[in-house]
Amino acid sequence: MKSNPDFAFRRKAVEASENLETGGEAHESAPANGEPVVVNQVTEEAGPQSAVSDAAVPRRSVAWDFKARGEPFLWLFGGGLSLGILMIVGFLALILYHGVLTFYPVPIEKVVLRNGTVVAGALTRSETFKPSEEIIAALPEEIRGKIAEAGGVVRRSLYQIGNFDLYNEDFRWVSEYDVRETSTPPDLYWIERTEWGPFVGSIRLLDLGGKIVGGSAVDPAMLRKEHDAAARRRGRIREIERDEIARINQILEGDRLRLRKIELAQGKESAEYRRLQEEMKRRTEELESRHRELSKEAEGIRDLDARFTMTLADASGKEKVLKLSDVVRMYPANTLSPGEKLKIYFSRWWEFLTEEPREANTEGGVMPAIFGTFCMTILMALSVAPFGVMSALYLREYAKQGRMVSLVRICVNNLAGVPSIVYGVFGLGFFAYVLGGNIDRLFFPERLPSPTFGTGGLLWSSLTLALLTVPVVIVATEEALSAVPTSMREGSLACGASKWQTIKYIVLPRAMPGIMTGLILAMARGAGEVAPLMLVGVVKLAPELPIDAVFPYIHLERSFMHLGFQIFDVGFQSRNSEAAKPMVFVTTLLLIALVFAMNVTSIMIRNRLKRKFFTGHF
């Protein structure tokens, strides 16, 4: 045994107790592994005979050893960490499960109830419940018996029946005992429409500009061809109205504003005003004739389009006529092959990511929200980075360290604890009303009283969130700067570099990984904040994207859409919470994926920088 005093002590304890037991000479019989527990047991088992040696050998309980070795703390810390990880993984798994499965096409069931009503819809979910006394009393004998057998518990299923325009509801609960028979007829179509939500039913006939095709003669390939043509017509109408006519309106509006600007500056009687007025009158006439042309073209297409319709029948036979161009997607839900289902699945994802929303954000895509979130986060990162890094540089490198600087540092740290909605109020009050109001009065007086910058928009939202996240960047940057060793700074100064040159060439590059960590944290925090945005520029539905092809290309005064706000709006403020639920999950999944992608990119950039500078930490 080594000369470790602890072991020697224990060995002596063993020997002492053994001496008492055997009464003989102590021999070198220290337990081979020196296990403290064993020693203690031996000591304890020695019992009353060891009373003498007890005085010489102070007892140590098993519990003390256990705690001293730290086992309970190992389990505690490890357990805490595991619990945290489990919760995160569980949460992500839940989002992934619901989000990934949402778009997969489900079969449509046709349920005939006991009272003869026919319900057709997609099964959304089912649950068990205990019907109340009155309901059970109203049921016939055999069913009451079956319910009683099952312990009063009944199963019911929720079907998405669509056809809101016919039924005034799109979901319906069907209790198990009410069902007479269920089937999955092959001719039931699931039809996604531009308004009123989905339609569940079969095709009775097609009217293709006068040519009638009966329901049974409908061939899927032909249907698809006609639908594609109708979709193209719809697209062309939209292009005419959204792009071309809108552009004409934009030019007219621009002219009007210029005129008004001159009027404000020089008055209605000035020569400039009258000249401009003449010029504009000419242009207005040109544009208005073009406007009439385009409108006529749109009218023509619309008229043609109206002649291509489908007559659909729902499960109970009620008819509905639908224009082919009003159909976004349709498929016979019960006769799809797995390959076709996957195609629909991916096309729905594609629509989600690239299209605009419809039906009060419960259908369609979230592309404007993705775009808005992305723009705002980039703009926020661009504002917070220089601002935060420069402040930290000043605090750490230039300011004389004393009470004043400590006070400033405390204030900056406390900024991080301010509730985010307070930032929203500040953003609205100061940025939008004060700064924006003044900018409007100075640069855009012709648009008043309609505010340009004097209300929420992309710029103010980004600045507000930059303010929210600046403490994170300042703290991380300060830490990174103080981690640069003094020897390196001294080396640079001894070479004749000025303080600024030392910072620029030596300190900042070396601190860059740490600064990037701060930026990553700031971006992740900012991309997810919703509360302040609600006050400073995010809207439920934005008419245009903040970046488009019109000069000055980036429109900082426009309102925009945001994924976080989208989740809130869809989840809590939509007419139909059941229909909205899947959208909430998918949008959440998308937001998490977006933040994750941004973080991964930043981490990759940071790792590149780390490798360049061999730093051991950060």
Added chain:
Amino acid sequence: MAQKTHTEHGTVYHVEPSPQGTLLSIEEFNLWYGPKQALFDVNMTVEKGLVTALIGPSGCGKSTLLRAVNRMNDLIDGLQTTGRIMLDGTDIYSPTVDVIALRKSMGMVFQKPNPFPMSIADNVVYPLRVDGIRDKRVLKEAVEEALKGAALWDEAKDRLKDNALGLSGGQQQRLCIARAIAAAPDVLLMDEPCSALDPVATAKIEDLIDELRGRYTIVIVTHNMQQAARVSDNTAFMYLGKLLEYGETSVIFTNPKGEKTMEYVTGRFG
């Protein structure tokens, strides 16, 4: 050569003068770190083209004095000085002096090698770059000259673009020396340059100092007396912030004139 020994204000002088003249003249120099005085009335000259060693026990102020020459002490809060250090007729502590320009005319090598996290070539030309020299040809020539001067050219010429942190300790210190001489400074200040190196690297650096003698004026702080004896022409012995003896190295180590010097040199303390 018999030196003119004289004593002034408690310091014994027997300096070997340089044929090139005196470069620095430290006159009545006192220095305080806040309330604590670190240097007491130091008077000495640094001879041009010669190697001057500063020796003494720990805490005697030799590093402080060295750093006072290129005003690196200015980085410390609460610094106060009285007295003058004359360089080319100007007091470097006068308020009108541009400290950065001063430091450009001096090179400093520290105890622990501190190469920058850049390539070897970038490290060497750093003093030139901060001076505004961007001409690639000039920089390339400077790299070669400095590395040859620091006896690192053969080992480094194939990996000028590699990160300097990949060099060994001795090589890094030689790189720092190359960096210090890249801008052709007047004075080379070395603060215990070999204390973090192994004997082989130390020998290489001492050889280097020998080669640099004549072209550069070198002031080296060392706690290794054998090194001071091997390498320097004049040695200054400091004790508790005072300069006790300053003179020709061979005399200091064989026949020191001061009592404390004798005790230190023979190893009775320190």
